[in-house]
Structure formats: structure tokens, C-alpha cells
Amino acid sequence: MNKLKTALVTLDNCTLKDALDKTKDLALSEGSDFIVTPNIDHLTRLVVSKEAEVLQPIYDNASLNLCDSRILEKILKLKGHTVKEVIPGSTLTQKLFDDVLTQDSRVLIVGGNDDVISRLRTKYNTLQLQHYNPPMGFINSPKEVEKTLSTIKKSNAQYVFLAVGSPRQEILAKLIKDKDLINGVALCIGASILFLVGEEKRAPKILQILHLEWGYRMMQDPRRLVKRYFDNLVKLPKLYAKL
Numbered sequence: 654m655n656k657l658k659t660a661l662v663t664l665d666n667c668t669l670k671d672a673l674d675k676t677k678d679l680a681l682s683e684g685s686d687f688i689v690t691p692n693i694d695h696l697t698r699l700v701v702s703k704e705a706e707v708l709q710p711i712y713d714n715a716s717l718n719l720c721d722s723r724i725l726e727k728i729l730k731l732k733g734h735t736v737k738e739v740i741p742g743s744t745l746t747q748k749l750f751d752d753v754l755t756q757d758s759r760v761l762i763v764g765g766n767d768d769v770i771s772r773l774r775t776k777y778n779t780l781q782l783q784h785y786n787p788p789m790g791f792i793n794s795p796k797e798v799e800k801t802l803s804t805i806k807k808s809n810a811q812y813v814f815l816a817v818g819s820p821r822q823e824i825l826a827k828l829i830k831d832k833d834l835i836n837g838v839a840l841c842i843g844a845s846i847l848f849l850v851g852e853e854k855r856a857p858k859i860l861q862i863l864h865l866e867w868g869y870r871m872m873q874d875p876r877r878l879v880k881r882y883f884d885n886l887v888k889l890p891k892l893y894a895k896l
Contacts (some may be wrong), residue, residue, distance in 0.1 A: 657720075657734050659896045661699055662712045664692060664720050665732040668738045673748055675717055679838035680758075680811040686716035687839040689825035690742035693722050694881060695819055697888040698738065700895050704820065711823045714830065719745070724867065728889075730896055740807050744853065746814065746845035754780055754812065759837070761785065761808040763825070764816030765803065765846050783808050792819040802828060811837035 654675065657666040667675070689695075689712060699705050699712070701884040703773045712718060720726060726736045754760060754777070760824040761783040762770060770784045773884040785804045793796035802825075805813055813835060815822035822841040847853040855871065870878060 655737075657729070657736065659729070659732070659734070661696065661892075661895045662718065664691075664718050664736070666735075666737050667740075669740050669744065669748065672717065672719055672740050672745060673753060676745070676749065676838060676840070677753060681837075683836050685830045685833045685835050685837070685839070687841070688717040688719065688745075689715045689723070689823055689826070689831050689841050690719045690721035690745065691742065693724050693889070693892070695721075695823075696725065696896075697814055697884075697892050700776075700819065700891045701888055708820055708823065711820075711827045714827065716830075723861075727895060731893070742840070743841045743845040743848045746840070746842045747838075747849060749812070750777055750780075750849060751755065756780060759783075759809055759811045760814070761805065761810035761812070762814045762816060762846065763787065763805065764818075764822075769846060769850055769852060772852075773846060776850060787817065792824060796823075798828070801825065802832065802834060805829060805839075806832075806834040808835075810835055813837065813839040814846070815839055815841050816843065819843060840865075859894055 654671060655666040658662040671880055677686065691712060697856060702708065720736050721739070721741050723739050726739050729736055731770065748763055756779045763785050764861055765784070765786060770782065785801065787797055787801045791801060813829065817825065819841065826839045827840055829835060844853055848855055856870065860866055867882065
């Protein structure tokens, strides 16, 4: 698989089909692997966050590192790099659920409330979905982190969908790999499950084509996203300089 190397992060430069094929291979292989889908919010943490020393090794050691952001794609183009295809985590997750997972797949979802998971099970009623929802703030409690990791190990899952928000899910994913807890792959998917069940909606296709999906999402959840996007805008020059 082709690599797109920058000074900050190395991306797997591939198509959605390539990413799906690689994900299937990782799920069926021995040992623990994990997939990240960095966007602008994720990468600015590597530039200005106090957590950078903790987070950088996560992106350096991911089994698959996919460009999730059309804005990131544009920045990389200005730097002379061509991204084959932007692959949002929500798109990858939907394609896995629609086209890849079967009744024989061993699947665990970490995160998401019971109502969301119930709706997911109704929509994909042929799949055997295990579920564990750690408590709020679990990542700051060694006891709760250990309980979550123990649940993941006991699940014997081939596909572990981590839906506990960033950077918690990425930290958890690297722990899964470091401790070699599964024979399969952990995917950092954020709010992807909410899109699958219709709790949150993707932007209309025309806005995605125009690279305006971020604006649509911001209008859907202004209280949470306006500040985040403004902060990221302020940090963009530093990110550009680092890439």
C-alpha cells in the first residue's frame, strides 16, 4: 500500500476498496492491529497539545492511517501531496456493516448507549453484536481502563469498534495493540454508529462534494462544534508548517 509521508504523520494513501480489503485482512490475522482516521482536529493535537508526546506514537504505530478530512486533503495538496481518496471513518464503518460483516463475524462495540445499540441491532439483525459502554471519564481511571481492556480481551472479537471519542479511542486502540488483546482489528470510529442509526445525519452529497460537510455538521451541533472548529482554524498555520 502506498504511503504519503509528511513530517508529522504518514498516511496510507489508498482507495476505500483498498482500505476495506486491508481491514478484512487485519481482522483475520493473528495479533492486534488498529486503524485511525485522522482529521484536522486530531492532527492539531500533535502540534499544539500537551498530549502530543502521548498521541504521536499512536499515529506512528497504527496499522492503517487514513485521511478522514477534505480540508486536510486540500492542505496536503498545497504541500505537493495527492490523496487518492478521502476516507471518513463514518464511511468506512458503514461499508463494513453493509458489505463486509457477516453473522459469523465476531464484533464488539465499545461506547454508545443501550438505545443506540438496540437500534443498530435492529438494523443489522443478522449480526451478532457485543457491546460494552465504559463510564464517562473512564480513560482517567486505571481501574476502568483495565476493566474495559479485560472486556475487550474476553470478547474474542475480530472487529472492535471504538466509539468513545477522540483521543480516548486512539489511546485505547494502542493499548489493545501493545497488550495484544485480540486476534483482529480495533477501529477508531467516533460518532459513526450515530450516523448508522440516523441519530446524526451526514451532509447532503452536494455539500460533501463541495468540501462543506464540516459546515453542515457545525450547524447540526453548534454548541459543541463552533468553538472546536474556530480553535482548529486558529491552529491551521502551525499545522500547515508541520506537515
